[in-house]
Amino acid sequence: MVIEIGNTMHQRSLQAGGLDHVVIGAPAKLNFSLAVLDRRHDGFHEIESLMVPVSLYDRLHMRRLPAGEFSLEVVFAGRLGSESGHSLARDVPDDDSNLVLRAVRLLAQRANVDVGLSIRLEKHIPSGAGLGGGSSDAASALFAASKIWNLDWTKDQLAELSAELGSDIPWFFVGSAGLVHGRGEHVTPIDGIPALDVVIACPSEGLSTAKVYAACAPNAQRRGEAASLAMCLQENSIRHALPLMHNALQQSARTLAPSVDTLLSDMAKYDALHPLLTGSGSACFSICRTAKEASQLAARLESAGWSYVFPTRCAARPMDMDSLEQQEFHRA
Numbered sequence: 001m002v003i004e005i006g007n008t009m010h011q012r013s014l015q016a017g018g019l020d021h022v023v024i025g026a027p028a029k030l031n032f033s034l035a036v037l038d039r040r041h042d043g044f045h046e047i048e049s050l051m052v053p054v055s056l057y058d059r060l061h062m063r064r065l066p067a068g069e070f071s072l073e074v075v076f077a078g079r080l081g082s083e084s085g086h087s088l089a090r091d092v093p094d095d096d097s098n099l100v101l102r103a104v105r106l107l108a109q110r111a112n113v114d115v116g117l118s119i120r121l122e123k124h125i126p127s128g129a130g131l132g133g134g135s136s137d138a139a140s141a142l143f144a145a146s147k148i149w150n151l152d153w154t155k156d157q158l159a160e161l162s163a164e165l166g167s168d169i170p171w172f173f174v175g176s177a178g179l180v181h182g183r184g185e186h187v188t189p190i191d192g193i194p195a196l197d198v199v200i201a202c203p204s205e206g207l208s209t210a211k212v213y214a215a216c217a218p219n220a221q222r223r224g225e226a227a228s229l230a231m232c233l234q235e236n237s238i239r240h241a242l243p244l245m246h247n248a249l250q251q252s253a254r255t256l257a258p259s260v261d262t263l264l265s266d267m268a269k270y271d272a273l274h275p276l277l278t279g280s281g282s283a284c285f286s287i288c289r290t291a292k293e294a295s296q297l298a299a300r301l302e303s304a305g306w307s308y309v310f311p312t313r314c315a316a317r318p319m320d321m322d323s324l325e326q327q328e329f330h331r332a
Contacts, residue, residue, distance in 0.1 A: 130279025
């Protein structure tokens, strides 16, 4: 299946019997590969990437409110909830500039909904780290709002709407690994990627996505590598996969943020398997052969002074209206 994001959005009606309260997880992502192929005339970059969800989640608590009322509370939890962890939270807005509020307001407008929402966003995913937290939150908010409002919009239609807010948001509706191309809005789901153990580490220093992309050198010769990488992983051939794991933004990030350069060097020193930047950074990661290996790498990084280390796993989690595992839905 390929989700092709076009320019047409069909309005869908609000049905009776919607939900009163929804709690939903929003997963982080890793870029197992990210090729920047060209600079486009519209200011965006042509990319190809293999994106994979991991078991590090934000949580959204959403309740129905009277007509026209929208509120957002942002709470930092887990590692981000500690005093030192606020450096990873960075500047997550709690006003109308937040992607979550922008997403649900846009959906309400397009679907002619006059029911408001109260949203509590519990942040566990570091911000400005290339882990896709804001985009994932927006996708999950659209899905949850469609349940509360009992809209008959499909995931493809929600994904199409989300592309108006951000290039990488549509991928989060896939719920599994996926190849993305264009500016990120074209998605091909990929099944059969194993649940690899990974270690994510974040420096306290953030990076500007625009500056990182501006400093990178496009290379069209890497076209097709993401698909080849996916095939290697489907065959569980880590040895052949590692040379194909690449991030075109990594050198730019290392230059712009010395802490990224130091982190990648430390990961290599502690025998990480091909440490890599994710997205435009500043988070870096390494896949591991076993959970024990991941635990050992995380411990070594923490002993070296890296405070924000997250051992986790790749995890497909369908965003499916008929299969709502690990998501809590409460009827009014």
